Amino acid sequence: MPLATPDVRRHNLGLVLGRVLEGAGEARADIAAATGLSRGSVTSLVAELIDAGLVEESDVVAPAGMGRPRTTLVPAASAPCVLVALLDADHATAVAATLAGDELARVSLRHGRPMGDPDAIVRVLAEAVDAVAARMDAVARRIADVCVVVWAPVGGSPVRVLADTDLDWGEVDLLGLLRERSAAVAAFEGADRAVRLLTDAKVAALAEHGAIGGGALLYLKADSGIGGAVVLPGVEESGTRVLAAALGHLPVVPDGERCACGQHGCLVTVAGPDVLLSRSGLGPLAAEEGLTVALEEFVSRVRAGAEPCASVWREAAREIARTLQIVALTVAPDVIVLGGFVAALAEDVDAVFRTIQPRIAQAPVLPVAPVLGSSLGADAALRGAQRAARTRLLADPLAI
Secondary structure (H helix, E strand, O other), X not given: OOOOHHHHHHHHHHHHHHHHHHOOOEEHHHHHHHHOOOHHHHHHHXXXXXXXXXXXXXXXXXXXXXXXXXXXXXXXXOOOEEEEEEEOOOEEEEEEEEOOOOXXXXXXXXXXXXXXXXXXXXXXXXXXXXXXXXXXXXXXXXEEEEEEEEOOOEEOOOOEEOOEOOOOEOOEOHHHHHHHXXXXXXXXXXXXXXXXXXXXXXXXHHHHHHHHOOOOEEEEEEOOOEEEEEEEOOOOHHHOEEEEOOHHHOEOOOOOOEOOOOOEOEHHHHHOHHHHHHHOOOHHHHHHHOHHHHHHHHHHHXXXXXXXXXXXXXXXXXXXXXXXXXXXXXXXXXXXXXXEHHHHHHHHHHHHHHHOOOEEOOEEOOOOOOEEEOOOHHHHHHHHHHHHHHHHHHOOHHHO
């Protein structure tokens, strides 16, 4: 079904704005050549984006040879921004960024992990969100999109956290609590805009997919628990499919330890961060300084070959590799990316993964995907949420 004229206009505005965000410094003629739009159309679209305060003209560039000087285009210095809040097992973090992904402000506060007390944690999250929003107000920068990312599954209508074993939560209306505690969130929703609640694995996988340049991606992350996602590429970004994958709850050990999910032998029971820290004697450090500090120490000791961390990790690496093998034989990824603390130990998992491939006459039956550590680090979910927000906003730029 062909798009109606207003829909075509919105699509083309998003196309041009996206091009400016990705390749700041391009001239109108460059955008026309890259998008296939006529120069006249690009000129008209750019004029609308300038009037909307999203784009501005920059330097006049003289061509190397003969010809007229070219005026380049860049995102407007005062264009609206996006705000992403991330709640993990240790911290509440809020980040404001431009539509191009450049960071404008960040506040990260440790919440102390009060188990079973969502209101106490939301108070800290609200403090971080309001502090960043105040910084944007101080420079007259409007917030166009707000989302909250959690290390937990979300769902329902209205959307809520379904359960968070890291914080000992059951079902929690996180956005409802945040609305009560955060003046910035209440004001944003009061302007008829919706705050989104997202699970971190899916948006982190989206960011990792962009970082590796496409293809089918299998993503596993381990930070407090173990999660993951599968990214199946489409023709364009809007067609990319991101499928949540509860990798931590794949039962990989027959008749193994009972998991909190009710199954036996889940990956998280033999390779989850809390399990590894406990077996390595680093549980007290995690309780005192937080999971992030304790896992950094764990990785450092593994790399140094210090026991018992090295032995504990070797066993965990085998189980993680086995889990990846089960999923890889199903989805045939082009690449496997590990996030969280295991990113720093990806070579160990890759080595085990390659030894357990099915073979006929000594040759692998299928292409073996490389297992790589994340290039985005702890900010993968933040980057993915920013990218998702930008995609939403580019669908109708004049409504930003």
